[in-house]
Amino acid sequence: MTEKQTDTAQYTLVVRNMNVYYGAFRAINNVSLNIERNKITALIGPSGCGKSTVLRSLNRMNDLVNGARVEGEVLFHEQNLYANDVDAVEVRRRIGMVFQKPNPFPKSIYDNIAFGPRINGWKGTKSEMDDLVERCLRQAALWDDVKDKLKESGLALSGGQQQRLCIARALAVEPEVILMDEPCSALDPISTLKIEELMMELRQRYTIAIVTHNMQQAARASDYTAFFLMNDQRAGELVEYGPTGDLFTNPKDKRTEDYITGRFG
Amino acid sequence: MTTLNEDVKSGLPQGEASRRNIASRRRKGAIWRTIFLSATIFGLIALSLLIYNVANEVFGYVAIEYAVDPATLSDKPLDELNKDELVAVLQGNMRKNAFRTLENEKPMANRSDSEVYDLVVERVLKPQTLETWTLRDSWFNKAAIDAQVASDFPEAKLEFRSWISTSFLTTPMSSDPLRAGVRTALLGSLWMIAITILFAFPIGVGAAIYLEEYATDNRFNRIIQTNINNLAGVPSIIYGMLGLVIFVRTLEPITSGRMFGADSGNGRTIVAASLTMMLLILPIMIINGQEAIRAVPLSLRQASYGLGATKWQTIWHHVLPNALPGIFTGTILAISRAIGETAPLIVVGASTFIVTDPDGPFAKFTALPIQIYNWTSRPQPEFAHIAASAIVVLLVMLLSLNAIAVVLRNRFSKRG
Numbered sequence: 001m002t003e004k005q006t007d008t009a010q011y012t013l014v015v016r017n018m019n020v021y022y023g024a025f026r027a028i029n030n031v032s033l034n035i036e037r038n039k040i041t042a043l044i045g046p047s048g049c050g051k052s053t054v055l056r057s058l059n060r061m062n063d064l065v066n067g068a069r070v071e072g073e074v075l076f077h078e079q080n081l082y083a084n085d086v087d088a089v090e091v092r093r094r095i096g097m098v099f100q101k102p103n104p105f106p107k108s109i110y111d112n113i114a115f116g117p118r119i120n121g122w123k124g125t126k127s128e129m130d131d132l133v134e135r136c137l138r139q140a141a142l143w144d145d146v147k148d149k150l151k152e153s154g155l156a157l158s159g160g161q162q163q164r165l166c167i168a169r170a171l172a173v174e175p176e177v178i179l180m181d182e183p184c185s186a187l188d189p190i191s192t193l194k195i196e197e198l199m200m201e202l203r204q205r206y207t208i209a210i211v212t213h214n215m216q217q218a219a220r221a222s223d224y225t226a227f228f229l230m231n232d233q234r235a236g237e238l239v240e241y242g243p244t245g246d247l248f249t250n251p252k253d254k255r256t257e258d259y260i261t262g263r264f265g
Numbered sequence: 266m267t268t269l270n271e272d273v274k275s276g277l278p279q280g281e282a283s284r285r286n287i288a289s290r291r292r293k294g295a296i297w298r299t300i301f302l303s304a305t306i307f308g309l310i311a312l313s314l315l316i317y318n319v320a321n322e323v324f325g326y327v328a329i330e331y332a333v334d335p336a337t338l339s340d341k342p343l344d345e346l347n348k349d350e351l352v353a354v355l356q357g358n359m360r361k362n363a364f365r366t367l368e369n370e371k372p373m374a375n376r377s378d379s380e381v382y383d384l385v386v387e388r389v390l391k392p393q394t395l396e397t398w399t400l401r402d403s404w405f406n407k408a409a410i411d412a413q414v415a416s417d418f419p420e421a422k423l424e425f426r427s428w429i430s431t432s433f434l435t436t437p438m439s440s441d442p443l444r445a446g447v448r449t450a451l452l453g454s455l456w457m458i459a460i461t462i463l464f465a466f467p468i469g470v471g472a473a474i475y476l477e478e479y480a481t482d483n484r485f486n487r488i489i490q491t492n493i494n495n496l497a498g499v500p501s502i503i504y505g506m507l508g509l510v511i512f513v514r515t516l517e518p519i520t521s522g523r524m525f526g527a528d529s530g531n532g533r534t535i536v537a538a539s540l541t542m543m544l545l546i547l548p549i550m551i552i553n554g555q556e557a558i559r560a561v562p563l564s565l566r567q568a569s570y571g572l573g574a575t576k577w578q579t580i581w582h583h584v585l586p587n588a589l590p591g592i593f594t595g596t597i598l599a600i601s602r603a604i605g606e607t608a609p610l611i612v613v614g615a616s617t618f619i620v621t622d623p624d625g626p627f628a629k630f631t632a633l634p635i636q637i638y639n640w641t642s643r644p645q646p647e648f649a650h651i652a653a654s655a656i657v658v659l660l661v662m663l664l665s666l667n668a669i670a671v672v673l674r675n676r677f678s679k680r681g
Contacts, residue, residue, distance in 0.1 A: 093573030
């Protein structure tokens with residue numbers, strides 16, 4: 001019990017012995033991982049090693065995949081997210097998500113932000129909503145770009161702006177954790193840099209987990225790094241997990257070293 | 266063109282052989298292109314022939330014999346007379362008793378100008394068609410027509426007639442082709458389509474949402490899905506039989522309107538026909554609806570779920586608005602099919618001769634395809650002309666309903 005209490009003081013999400021199956025296929029094999037509060041944790045590894053699967057299991061987005069099944073525990077405030085009495089809808093509000101391809105709703109910028117609060121039973125005046133929209137857009141460093149065109153379609157923005165709009169949208173439902181699934185893979189280097197700076201800002205108030213293919217990005221913009229690899233049965237396993245500086249300069253596992261030095265993967 | 270490495274033996278053709286190879290591949294492409302072009306041209310020819318045939322029957326010369334020569338009735342041409350003058354003509358050329366009967370039915374003061382004009386034509390002029398010609402003959406063989414009229418019908422007047430006219434649209438059915446119209450059939454078709462949409466749209470969209478969003482992939486749901494796909498291909502007359510048994514006979518208390526205090530005697534009403542049409546188009550609507558829903562990008566659903574939306578909120582706020590243009594397209598297709606269907610209407614008992622306007626969902630009715638079918642099966646050539654005119658009305662109605670649906674679809678797909 002004492003161990004659990006120390007967990008939750010320091011860690012926002014505690015993954016214990018997680019196995020994920022797609023039908024009969026085991027995609028993730030026995031992963032345990034502690035995600036630290038107010039830090040950025042990067043999940044890296046070659047394609048198909050299951051890092052996105054792990055990320056989606058953290059807010060039960062895998063429930064939406066036919067035949068997906070999760071074993072083990074994901075603890076969030078000492079509560080197992082996969083317990084029977086936990087509602088995935090509530091989980092996803094408190095653990096938000098940003099996707100690989102920017103996916104704003106085909107609505108106005110304002111409505112993109114306001115949608116989340118509205119569907120979650122937001123009660124407040126029009127001017128309070130205006131304030132909320134402004135606050136979220138400011139936090140996502142997008143306010144100055146869009147303050148004069150809040151009524152225009154979110155799809156009219158550039159790719160990088162769309163992705164920041166998606167981040168602002170996620171912030172509007174007041175999550176504690178933001179999961180990012182390769183958020184920069186569809187963006188140019190300048191937009192990527194902006195998103196990374198934004199992550200650094202957001203870290204003060206949120207816990208962030210990010211999947212990335214870009215090792216420089218993981219090295220630059222994360223506090224902890226988890227390296228995943230497929231085992232012989234093509235199931236993803238956690239090879240090494242530690243502070244980013246240590247993992248990149250002094251990897252404990254030979255396979256980690258091979259990967260980060262570009263010898264395979 | 267020289268190749269990069271002449272000494273390496275390559276399986277690919279080189280030099281002259283390569284040029285010939287490319288030329289031959291281009292030729293193959295050109296042959297296919299010609300085949301596809303001729304397919305398109307074939308379609309265009311078929312369409313032009315259809316339009317030609319219809320137009321050929323809709324316009325043309327008519328030799329008409331009047332009981333009284335219109336010129337002797339008044340100093341001015343008849344259609345320039347005002348109402349009082351027309352009444353005077355009527356009074357002067359009818360027997361007193363007959364005129365009094367008309368006055369008793371509905372006083373002349375209450376009748377409109379065109380009603381009085383129609384009366385003059387019907388009661389005084391009594392036109393009779395002796396011979397009709399097609400548009401082609403009227404254009405190219407005018408001399409022959411004149412000669413024929415002069416020798417065969419010296420009493421008759423030769424008039425160029427458009428069989429489709431406003432009075433064709435506004436007069437009900439008649440056994441006299443000169444005075445018959447499609448008013449009843451047009452109203453019947455519109456009533457039927459309106460009620461069909463009313464039932465089929467919500468049920469079709471609802472079923473599509475259930476099958477696409479909620480139904481799990483199990484044996485039972487797969488059987489349902491397969492059956493819907495197969496039902497889309499069932500011949501329409503079979504739906505007619507089904508409609509006859511279920512809606513006309515079994516549900517007679519409802520479809521005849523008895524339960525709602527509007528008894529029309531039996532179940533052969535607009536509602537019964539509409540429900541039958543609903544059965545006919547539901548499979549098409551469901552399949553199209555499912556495809557439209559499936560086409561909504563997964564990223565949009567994920568974004569919605571990721572913000573803590575429930576399944577229903579995701580469907581209502583994102584899936585449906587984005588699927589709506591596709592759903593409308595499916596509805597257009599389905600309605601186009603329903604408008605033109607004849608067989609099920611014959612089976613469920615649309616009336617072939619009816620002159621009263623349908624006044625509600627429980628009225629007896631006829632529809633345009635029934636009217637066309639009825640007229641084309643008559644031996645007198647005049648009926649071929651009004652059948653062609655009714656076909657024009659049906660096609661115009663079809664195109665305008667489609668236009669409305671296209672406008673709706675574009676409005677919804679522009680939103681957001």
